[in-house]
Amino acid sequence: MDMSQYKDLFVSEAKEHLNGMGEAVVALEKDPGDPETINTLFRMAHSLKGMGASMEYHDIADLAHAMEDLMHKVRDGVWVFDSCAADLLLEGTDLLIALVRDVEAGGTGAGDIADLKRRLAAYAPEPKIDTLAGEPPEKEVPPADTRRGENGEEAGGDDTGRSVLREQPESQQTVRVRTGVLDNLINLTGELITNKNRMSNIARELGSPLLDTSIAELSRLLRGLHDEVLKVRLMPFASIGDRLPRAVRDLAKKSGKEVVFSITGKEIELDRGILEELSDPLLHILRNAVDHGLETREERLAAGKPAAGRIAVEVSRGRDQVLITISDDGRGMDPDRLVAAAIEKGLLKEEDRGKVTRRQALMLICTPGFSTARQVSDISGRGVGMDVVRSSLQSLGGTLAIQSDPGKGSRFLLSLPLTISIIPILLVACSSFTVAFPISKVLRTIDIRRDTVLTRGKRRLFRLGEEEIPLVSLHRLMGLPFSPVRGASIPAVVVEIRGRKAAIVVDRFVGQQDVFAKPLGKPLNRMRGVSGGAILGDGQVVFILDPSSLV
């Protein structure tokens, strides 16, 4: 029988199982006697074995079988789950992930599993004193019903099995849809909205009440369609969050630190596109937290803190936004030290020392080339920096804020839109251009009275409350010919660039509207300062500026 038609389904389900296995291993390491997690891990290894065998991916089936055997002994109370077992099983999930990726890429899913299989088979935990004395293990693990079907799935029958069934009520039946179909669906919906805007323009010119009514109804239907399509694209944070405990565990082991890690709000949903891009920035912040944020055990004890550091990821939902907070109870950051380091590296001038606010000082770690790490470490001294983290968030329409208290810890607050496709924009004119700013990046618009503009050397500024805000010409930023702004006032868009406010001077404000923002393809995706494009109702192409990379 030709099984290739089921390959995509196999890959998708195998990845889900492997993510779940990684999470379960880390959870078991914390609570080795938890029967539900033991059974879950066993069941997933068992399912993977059956799936691999039925698809004739023999190495995947064999390795999963070896892992299942180990878990079998744990489940039956023969062995107590320990960190050595965790290491072996995590090594197994990593190798299985590699084999599944090989299948995904068109390979046979074959690999060098012999050594790990041998180690799994040979594994035996250190004997416990009470076991040697003939006492039963402290916590009895109730064995699950092991009636197995032909394909390796287990029939329910024990409490755990029933609880799993209870988690999947019939009313929440699901179907797997290729992500490309979802992308097409949102694209088509976006184009419908663009065309509806075009029809609205025509209706205004025609002045037809009948057409107006029809378009109003069309708008209502499109809003409904858009909402439903966006819902289809939403995925729980767990789809990336489930991998984080494993990642933190590995980082902690590598750095020799003790870490208690927690995640709350995993059920909160975000657009699939945002989640895909969020994984790397989150991992980078977590790496920094383990490597630089948390102190060593000795330093913590000396500071009167618990030996194990705490790192928490909290996901919560606000109005049209999702807030992700990553906090640690480590050494925190000293704003004065950050400012001093920035001056030393030439990123700030000496005269700026007294002018930098606490918030601005903390944001200095997001400046390209800025690092106060005393030494490069294997964990976070390489790879992307916080500047890349911030620009990744900005390209998703999100923001990053940092709070920190020396000696108490740090908090990284990531604010993200629920969806990325339909966004409100501010249209501005600049010479022959009409360009857009995402409203999420606009702090305010302002008409600055010309006689209130101050001059400091070559710079022009104006006062907004207590702050002096520099003026930057959009003409200059876009490399356009000189065109002086006339009139008594200067229209400007106040934005934040690298933690500092700036007023971008434009020719005039055009208006505000919701657009279907499209990412730019090759080669324009490499253009700095532009985050996407959109088609307006009159068919006009506008580009959406990213203030932070424009300057």
Next chain:
Amino acid sequence: MSGRHDRFLIVTFRGERLALPLDEIAEVRETFRTFPIPKAPAHYVGAINSHGAPTPVLDLAAFLHGDSPRSDGTLLLLDHRIGTLALRIDRVERIIHAAPSAEKAGNGNEKTERTIPFNEEAIRLLDLERLVTRLEDEFLRGPTEPFRSGGQTQEDP
């Protein structure tokens, strides 16, 4: 790569002929309306609305030979696997079946490296993937030259 393409578009621009792999061209468009692209080099005529996607238009003659960009003529929209890009040319001459020559050094011109036999002529074959990579590099190298060459930059107001 030899033998990968068997059908080619023969196009002309500013009196020059060029061959392009047909399977890398998604659409030919005769009429279009462009809108300016901020911070783009002068060889970009602007951007068009291509089925809802903002798509830059590159004037081939301006890019390859530094001619003044023009916004008339014909557009070739590349297959999205290659890039989101339209090439402005003067016209499409014909579609031919042919085997391209073996890859050669390119005599210092890395934009084309193979030829297609056509009417006893050897027509240069444009490697579109390489073209898009070059255009990406151009943006990465930044800062890009002003949109209008020779334009005076403005001081802050």
